[in-house]
Amino acid sequence: MHTITAARPITWRLPVVLLGISGLRLDRGTRYRPARLLLFTATAALYYLLTPVLTTPAVATAYATAVWLLYYGGLSLTLGGPGRTALIARFGEDRAYAVYEVALGLLFMNQSFAQAVVIYAYGDSLPAAIPSWAAYVIGAALMAAGTFAKVWAACTVGLDTYYCRDMFAGRPLKDADGLVVAGPYRYLRNPMYGAGNLHAYGWAVWSRSLEGLAFAAAFQLGIYLFYHFSERPFIERAYVRS
Incomplete structure (x- = not known):
């Protein structure tokens, strides 16, 4: 996820970053890259096949709600609860992280698609005066x-x-320097959680979807709740007080 704590700032190639924030990481070794690509492609194909069903209003609402619960609930239980320690005990830290990041990548994909189907299902619902x-x-x-x-x-x-x-x-990563103060972090405390979510509102406005705006706000609220209850306590413990 998007955290204001980090290792030493690194500039990644733009396509790798775009795919990474969409759910597909190609920057971590080559052993599992074919499997990651296959899973990413298969998931995208499944979305395409299910689009006629998912874009009906009732199904779109139920799907987006389920993704919200899985995304923020699952993330909080894994990183702030027993899920992380159970995975590490079962697989070891490196393999456990590989499993976790693939699951999180799928949630990233579902989050984006869930908001997309809501916007599509409830298009042209903004007041006609606009x-x-x-x-x-x-x-x-x-x-x-x-x-x-x-x-x-x-x-x-x-x-x-x-x-x-x-x-x-x-714990902090091996090459961690503490809180990042470079790039957009010079101006905003949480640029990913704040300004970084403007695209969802923009897509909803472009499509004139009032419900899309509501779900964009709900997903942004979810990430701020995660930050307040899970991420910020970790940041203060690992980076600020250490």
Whole structure:
């Protein structure tokens, strides 16, 4: 996930970062790369096949709600509960992290697709008083700003931090310098959680989806709850007080 703690800032190649924040990591070795690619491709194909069903309003709402619960509930239970220690005890830290990051990558994919199907299912629900040109202009501006902020932040902290590797290990990474103050972190405390989520609002505005705006807010609230109850206590314990 996106955390304000990190190892020494690293600039990744843009395509690797874009795929990484979408759920597919190609920066971690080659042994499991074919399996990761196959899983990513198969999941995307399954989304495509199920789109006619998932984009009906009732199913889209249920699917997005389930993803919200699995994403933030599962993340909190794994990183802040017994899930992490159980995985490490079963597989060892390196293999356990590999399992965790694949599962988290799938949740990243589902989070994006869940918001997409809600927006599609509930398109054109904004008040008619808002002209289409305004929705397109505002939506495009928000999508551009949010995507730029998220990619910039991910390039600054690296994908290991994006996937909360330090929290999974329960300690700072080996080359950690503490809190990041470079890139967008010079201006914002949580650029991924704040500005980085503007793209979801922009997509909803572009599609004139009132329900899409509501789910974008719900997913942003979920990540801030995770930060408040799980991530910030870890940051203070591992980086601030150490």
